Amino acid sequence: MTDENCPDIDINIEHLMTLARIDLNEVEKVKIAYSLKEILDYFRELSEVNVGGVEESAHAFPLYGVLRNDKAGPAFSVESALLNAPERRDNQFVVPKVVEQ
Amino acid sequence: MSEEIFFKSAHELSAMLSKRKVSSVELTKILIERTKQIDSKIGAFLSFDEDKTLKEAAKSDARRKRGGGGPLSPLDGIPVSLKDLVAEKGQPLTCASKILENFISPYDATVVGRLRRAGCVLWGRLNMDEFAMGSSNENSAYKAVSNPWNVNCVPGGSSGGSAASVAAGETILALGSDTGGSIRQPAAFCGICGLKPSYGAVSRYGLVAFASSLDQIGPMGRSVEDIASLFQVIAGSDKKDSSTFHFKKPDYLACLPKFQSIQKLGVPVEYFQDGLDPEVRAALERAIEFYRSAGHEVVEVSLEMTKYVMPAYYVISTAEASSNLARFDGIRYGFRSKVAKNAIDIYFKTRGEGFGEEVKRRIMLGTYVLSSENFESYYRHAQKVRTLIRNDFMRAMEGVSALIAPTTPTVAFELGEKKLDPLQMYLCDIFTVQANMVGTCAISIPCGMSSTNLPIGMQILGKPFKEQEILSLAYEFESAHGYKDLHPNI
Numbered sequence: 001m002t003d004e005n006c007p008d009i010d011i012n013i014e015h016l017m018t019l020a021r022i023d024l025n026e027v028e029k030v031k032i033a034y035s036l037k038e039i040l041d042y043f044r045e046l047s048e049v050n051v052g053g054v055e056e057s058a059h060a061f062p063l064y065g066v067l068r069n070d071k072a073g074p075a076f077s078v079e080s081a082l083l084n085a086p087e088r089r090d091n092q093f094v095v096p097k098v099v100e101q
Numbered sequence: 102m103s104e105e106i107f108f109k110s111a112h113e114l115s116a117m118l119s120k121r122k123v124s125s126v127e128l129t130k131i132l133i134e135r136t137k138q139i140d141s142k143i144g145a146f147l148s149f150d151e152d153k154t155l156k157e158a159a160k161s162d163a164r165r166k167r168g169g170g171g172p173l174s175p176l177d178g179i180p181v182s183l184k185d186l187v188a189e190k191g192q193p194l195t196c197a198s199k200i201l202e203n204f205i206s207p208y209d210a211t212v213v214g215r216l217r218r219a220g221c222v223l224w225g226r227l228n229m230d231e232f233a234m235g236s237s238n239e240n241s242a243y244k245a246v247s248n249p250w251n252v253n254c255v256p257g258g259s260s261g262g263s264a265a266s267v268a269a270g271e272t273i274l275a276l277g278s279d280t281g282g283s284i285r286q287p288a289a290f291c292g293i294c295g296l297k298p299s300y301g302a303v304s305r306y307g308l309v310a311f312a313s314s315l316d317q318i319g320p321m322g323r324s325v326e327d328i329a330s331l332f333q334v335i336a337g338s339d340k341k342d343s344s345t346f347h348f349k350k351p352d353y354l355a356c357l358p359k360f361q362s363i364q365k366l367g368v369p370v371e372y373f374q375d376g377l378d379p380e381v382r383a384a385l386e387r388a389i390e391f392y393r394s395a396g397h398e399v400v401e402v403s404l405e406m407t408k409y410v411m412p413a414y415y416v417i418s419t420a421e422a423s424s425n426l427a428r429f430d431g432i433r434y435g436f437r438s439k440v441a442k443n444a445i446d447i448y449f450k451t452r453g454e455g456f457g458e459e460v461k462r463r464i465m466l467g468t469y470v471l472s473s474e475n476f477e478s479y480y481r482h483a484q485k486v487r488t489l490i491r492n493d494f495m496r497a498m499e500g501v502s503a504l505i506a507p508t509t510p511t512v513a514f515e516l517g518e519k520k521l522d523p524l525q526m527y528l529c530d531i532f533t534v535q536a537n538m539v540g541t542c543a544i545s546i547p548c549g550m551s552s553t554n555l556p557i558g559m560q561i562l563g564k565p566f567k568e569q570e571i572l573s574l575a576y577e578f579e580s581a582h583g584y585k586d587l588h589p590n591i
Contacts, residue, residue, distance in 0.1 A: 011469070020423065020468040021430070022461055023444075023453030032462050034524050041465060042524060043412045043479065049486050055485035059314045059344070060300050060491060060540020061565070066343040080207040084434035093433055098444045 007041035106162050107135050107270035111179045111327040114149045114273060118165065118178045125158040125165075125178030128273075129222055130179055136225065139591055141207040142252055144244045145266035146194050148187045149225035154180070155526070164220065164458050173331055174430035175354075176460025177220030178310065182272040184263050185226045186233060187308040187318065189213050196309050197241035198231045199335060200429050200436045209503075210307020212276065212318055212335045213341065219334040224272055228262030233283055234427065234540045235259050236529035236534060241461045247516070248290060249589040252556050254513040257287030257529075263321050264291035269591055272533045274331050275321045280311050281414055282508075284319045285545035289508035289558020292587065294328050295321045295576070297533075299565045301346040304339030312421035313344075315537040324585045325576040329353040332568060345485075348566050356569040357576040364574070366392055367402035367501035372532055378511040384549030384557040385507050391412035391578060392505065406493040409486055414534040415527060416470050416483035423467025428577030440561045447468045462523060487538055494539045498564055503571055506532055508545040532560060541565045547584035556584075 013033045020049060046077055078091050085093035106114075106123065117123045140146050153500070161178035164170075170193055173271035183189060184197045188206035190213075195201045209217070216223060230240035238246040238261025246261040248254040249269035256265040260277030267275050277284040281298035288295030296319045303318045310316060320331035332352045338345040368389060373382060393399045431437035431451030438450035456464070468478035510531060519526045536543035543563060548559035559578070563571035579585055 010350070013465075016465050016468050016472075017449075019472060020464050021427075021452055022456070023466060026459065027454075028450050028461065030491040032465055034456070035462055036469065038464055038524050039467070039527075041414065043416060046409055046412050046486055047478070047484060049406075049409055050306065051483075051489070051491065052484060053117035053487035054485040054488050054538065056481060056489045057491060058484060060538070061346075063344055066340075075527045076207070081433075084204050084455040086431060095432060096447065098443070101264070 007037045009037045010038050011036050105270065106131055107228050108323070110324045110585075111176060111273050111322060111330060111406040112324065114179060115175045115487065119173070125161040125222060125398050126155060127225070128178070129155055129158040129180055132224065132272060136391070139192050140267060140271060141399050142247060142591065143269055143271070144246045145228055145269065145271060146225045147195060147197065147228050147243060147262070150192060154222060154224050155164040156411060161220050161222060166343055169330045174219040174334070176334060178222060179273050180222040181215070181274045181276065181331070182227050182263070182278050183223065184229050184260050184275070186229065186278060186309040187212060187276055189223055191588070193226060194309070195243070196232045196242055197229045198456065198460070200241045200451070201437055204435055206267070208307065211304035211339045213307060215494040221334070225266070226258075226385065227266055227275060227349070228506050230259035230261065231460050232309070232422070233259040233278055233280055234459050234463050236282070236286055236526050237514075237516075237519065238262065238287070238515065240457060242457050245516060248555075249511045249591045250292065251513070251553070253515055254555065255290065255516055257290035257513065260295075260321065261287045264293055264295065265291040267291070267293045267321050267323060267474055268589055270588065272558055273322070274327060275337070276318055277321050278308060278316055278318050278502060279316045279537065281359050281537050282530040284321060285543060285558070285560060286506050286529060286544040288321055289385065289556065292556030292589075293321060294325055294544065294546045296318060296328050296544045296568065296572070297542060298332065298333055298336065298534055298568060299345050299542040302336050302348070302542070302568070304337075304342040306339055306341035310425040315418055321563070325355060325572055325579050328356065329357060329572050334580055339517060348567070351569050353572055356574050359573060363396050363398065364502040365398045365400060365500060366402055367504045369404045369497065369504055369506055370401050371404050371406070371407035372506040376510055377507060380549070380551045381509070381557050382509050383406045385505070385559060388559050388578060389505055389547045389582065394520060395577065399505070400501065402497040402504065404493055406486075406490045407535070410535050410538055411528065411531055413483040413486040413490065414538055415466070415488065416479050417465045419467035420471050420480050421467070423464045423471060426464055427462070431455070459491040485544055494535065502563070503574055504562040506560045506562065508532060508560040512551045512553070512557055513554040516577050536562055542568045542571060544571045544575050546579060548578065548582070549584075550587070
């Protein structure tokens with residue numbers, strides 16, 4: 001991990017952490033920023049490809065939204081939904097206060 | 102040929118079960134004992150529920166004893182293990198991540214429902230790279246997996262536990278998932294068979310999503326017949342997954358000998374260039390010669406976009422992953438950080454503490470390529486390149502039935518060898534990502550052994566929804582060679 005070998009790509013790691021909602025410690029910040037630069041440098045090959053007039057593919061085949069009939073079926077029980085809750089009370093998820101007084 | 106019952110194929114065991122030479126309970130107990138005995142050396146299992154598994158086996162034996170109700174499914178009573186990202190109601194599901202450490206599945210995946218209906222015994226939960234991100238199974242938050250052929254080597258990834266447990270005779274069959282090669286690459290490294298089905302052939306309901314436009318669940322086993330039987334059970338459309346297709350499902354097992362009429366097969370020249378291990382190349386050349394001498398016509402084809410498949414795959418898969426993994430926020434399920442001060446802080450701390458390094462790297466990468474300033478030049482650009490990759494593939498497939506290629510550029514490498522170099526690790530998937538990017542089916546089967554006694558894998562890529570054709574070609578090779586009867590000495 002030497003700076004001379006590091007590709008010249010601007011990475012604002014703090015900004016990415018905010019967007020991704022992930023805390024990184026100082027060591028991770030350096031390590032991940034470095035590897036992102038290397039990988040993004042490798043991605044540069046893609047810019048050689050002329051994509052003029054080419055449509056995007058979100059999937060390999062065209063996909064269509066499918067709606068089921070509007071008919072009640074078996075539902076997920078409250079107990080199942082809360083089964084893995086980190087914290088629960090009165091059939092609800094407990095979270096810290098989100099509204100300031 | 103090995104006489105040990107745990108190395109027998111599902112096909113052979115099915116015959117033994119119906120002739121009452123063994124019961125499902127006896128078979129299951131043998132696998133449980135074997136796993137307890139050897140898994141400390143391999144690390145393939147993350148959890149198993151012995152009592153529950155034996156109860157399912159007992160039910161299968163009772164069904165067989167009772168009779169009536171028509172013939173049993175060929176997989177009735179056969180133990181099948183699941184990669185730890187497929188939901189089985191009441192059982193843990195960790196994705197080999199700390200963030201799901203105590204998660205219990207509240208429902209069955211569609212494929213699990215299908216295995217139950219076929220009478221399969223749901224056995225252990227298998228180790229993997231965290232959230233299926235990796236090619237060596239060293240990214241598991243719990244333990245690395247070793248290759249049963251050489252415990253100092255990796256089993257491949259991300260379905261490393263699935264491949265290693267099948268190869269070591271700890272399970273008869275397993276399900277894996279394949280986003281960029283995660284079934285085929287470990288199958289090649291461990292000397293077993295693995296099928297990545299066409300996109301939309303198998304329901305993803307109950308599969309923890311990594312990259313939704315690329316993920317597929319697929320079968321892993323020690324013979325082509327075995328994976329054909331397992332694929333028969335799991336394939337088919339599902340109203341709970343709108344990306345599944347309605348298609349006429351042939352009898353895959355019955356099709357195996359059928360496709361051996363003369364075919365035209367393509368060999369993509371780009372897959373045989375520098376960087377391919379000489380022993381892998383030699384094994385593939387022998388395999389190609391086999392097909393030729395069996396009467397097939399073999400022609401060179403070109404996949405001109407090959408060089409761009411890998412970077413386009415990593416742009417798209419990380420973008421989709423960053424979006425899919427947003428659901429792990431510490432609010433409704435899974436781990437929640439104890440040190441978070443407020444609601445937003447829960448997200449940051451939970452994800453910072455709960456995800457491992459590679460998962461964080463890919464989320465950050467996906468976030469980067471989707472961020473407003475980079476969206477056009479990376480993500481949308483890669484989506485367009487993907488169109489060109491598909492056109493290129495379809496052009497190469499014109500006039501040929503299938504492509505023959507190596508599964509991996511090398512045999513299994515040593516534990517720790519690539520762990521510190523993410524880009525080198527990504528390049529392990531160089532021959533496998535093509536099938537995911539174009540949504541087609543591909544299989545890996547053993548086609549040789551290296552001088553270091555490690556398995557070499559051959560990949561056969563087919564046309565979308567023509568699994569029967571590549572299974573049949575694989576079966577033709579397998580029937581003429583002894584690789585399925587080679588087992589690691591562990």
